[in-house]
Amino acid sequence: MTAQLNATREQWLAARLDLLEQEKELTRQSDALALKRQQLPRVRIDKEYRFDTESGDASLKDLFGGRSQLLVYHFMFGPDYSAGCPSCSSIADGFSGSFVHLENHDVAFWAVSRAPLAKLLAFRQRMDWRFPWASSGGSDFNSDFGVWFSDEQQRLGGVEYNYRREPPAPDPMPSRNIEEWQQGGNDEPITQIAAMTGTDVPTYVRDRPGVSAFELIDGAVYHSYSSFARGLDGLWGVYQWLDRAPKGRNETGIWWRHHDRYGKE
Secondary structure (H helix, E strand, O other), X not given: OOOOOOOOHHHHHHHHHXXXXXXXXXXXXXXXXXXXXXXXXXXXXXXXXXXXXXXXXXXXOHHHOOOOEEEEEEOOOOOOOOOOOHHHHHHHOOOOOOHHHHHOOOEEEEEEEXXXXXXXXXXXXXXXXXXXXXXXXXXXXHHHOOOEOOHHHHHHOOOEXXXXXOOOOOOOOOOOOHHHHHHHOOOOHXXXXXXXXXXXXXXXXXXXXXXXXXXXXXXXXXXXXXXXXXXXXXXXXXXXXXXXXOOOOOOOOOOOOOOOOOOOO
């Protein structure tokens, strides 16, 4: 719908007050939904997961760091990537300023990816981030929490992501690597974004983004919540700003980049 131009201040105010009522109703619904998230049943985690961290080998319980709650961002960065997913990276640009507040409110925060720790830390340094990042490459953590899938699952239709079973991947899947994409001018969004990670489409999409919440109760770890795909929009700070801009998200294809790549590709 085209916005009315050259409105009077009175017309603008009337329209704004009408929208304000809708915004308030959305806020009330969001508050009620947040309460329902908190009231979800808990599932005890008895499986032993190990993580590689800057402080050494750690268990899932260790990631709490003495706190009672833990939030994990499942960051798309597979072992074959040369850079983190640009979408996850855009979301992660807001982590460094947030995690310190979470940690001082009884909530531990970690980004977790399958890539080796050295690769994660090198990329974190490149991006000038400060939040804690752990490698789960030696465990089933990503698979069990629905954010990594094997080549066989991909081919045979065994991928269940965001609580839905996906059909088998097309045969053949797009497989251009970054050099082929740059030379061939293939600007399909999925090919373009995979190229930004230095890998091909099948490899790129075997890892997926998500967020999971855990609670420590009487020394045992419980899983309380996970969300994926568009369920992460609320964590993507730039989208919250764009939703308030005159043209909104105004998206055409994959417009975002790693923040140090704007104007360079």
